[in-house]
Amino acid sequence: MTPAAPQKFILDECRSDAHGDQVKTRMTVNPIDVAAIIHRLAFFDTFTADEKCQITSEDAHFRMYNPGELLIRQGSSDRSLFIILSGNVAVTESAGGTLLAVLRAGDIFGEMAFLTDTRRTANVVARDAVIALKLDHLLFEQLSAEVREKFKDKIIKKLVTRLETANKELTRLSVMAGNGTFQMPETVAAPAASFSGKPEVPVFESGRELIRKIVSHTASLPAMPEVMIKVQKLIQLPATTPAQLAKIIETDPSMVAGILKVANSAYYGFRGKVSTIQHASSLFGTRRLAELITAMSAGGVLGRAMDGYGHKAGDMWRHSILVACTASEIAAIVADDILDSAYMAGLLHDIGKIILDPYVRERKVLFDHYFSTYPEKTIQEAEGHILGFNHAVIAAILCEKWSLPKSIAFGIRNHHQPSSAGDHLLSHIVHFADYLSGQTDKERNGKVPAKSLDDATRSIIPLDPDMIETIVKKARQYTRSLTGRLAKR
């Protein structure tokens, strides 16, 4: 059956002006095109050709929206119903910016306010160029009783499908949170959305959506500290001297004090008091000085308190320095050509947590419940179950933004499952260093679950117990000399 094409057809293109107000431009569109779209959409398959013609009459409101344009604002009180003819829209909720759904051609939205005369429950934003049929009450009342009934049937079907999707999402979350054995806490197991108001329970984006969101917002990720950038540039040049490195920090009194404190610590055991940065830099030499400045400059980013992970200010910085030193001590034994990379990868191995912290905090109830069910599980296992990926995976995004060498990004990416990195030595070194540092953390704070050492790492880096004891001792002293305290999570 061929649908009757409307006689005349006008599209309103909506744009935001400089003040953010919506302005409409009318444009004529080939009616055959829209009639063809409507004919293809399953949504209209129960409508007769005459009924389709009624809908696409000259009074109908077909609209075009640009990518990013707001079709519905949460809390507003208009009551139109929308049917997407082409393009995609995102349904989000204002409080946490959570993505509730992505709707496509043939999907209907705005039915909640349309049916119940309540305020809009979510925002609806065009993801790309969208053409939609917008039916307000006036237009709806002008349609024949049969057509109105068919619309109502479609709305009911959509609501049923949406409820099924919400139920499936809840089941998926509970399965992800523990291979089907982990039960969601009461508050989370409640129905995801009542459709008569705000969702009672937060509906979180899937792992894939979350990664997409993070990747599309890289501008908001922390920048590499200025001092670190300068050090990285200088150490690429073979002729760089300790004095040139010292110049970077000599106007920063807290950095100078930090370097002098390390120079006078038991870890280095230099003879006599070191009281100038020039003296300290000549004693340290280029590589050690570059490491120290890098570690200190990372304090601003790594030293933040992280509510989601329960790290107090300074906790992660101390742990990172412990892993950095342990990794470079291991590299000194097994591959001294990657000493610098080992230190850097060790220092930044947990940097993905900085990006994930707000999302972990948002899902705190899930994490708390996971750990109360499985106290021996590690944070990366909890992330895998709840988010679908762990912080090491997400660290690669920041490594790219900071233009770090690919090998460092790869070593960080694989530090929790080094066997997936084959014989990539840096991945095994960072894993070994994190494992040994985890033991220090556990000694200091019994609540930290023990990390296990991958068998592949054990055979690729066969350290004997004496070597391990020496490495751990040196790394603890080094961390103490830099931070004043031992690493503690």
Ligand SMILES: Nc1ncnc2c1ncn2[C@@H]1O[C@@H]2COP(=O)(O)O[C@H]2[C@H]1O
């Ligand atoms: N979880 C959800 N999944 C899909 N669409 C939704 C969801 N929550 C709200 N919406 C749609 O977003 C619209 C916002 O305006 P209304 O509240 O009128 O109607 C709402 C629904 O059509």
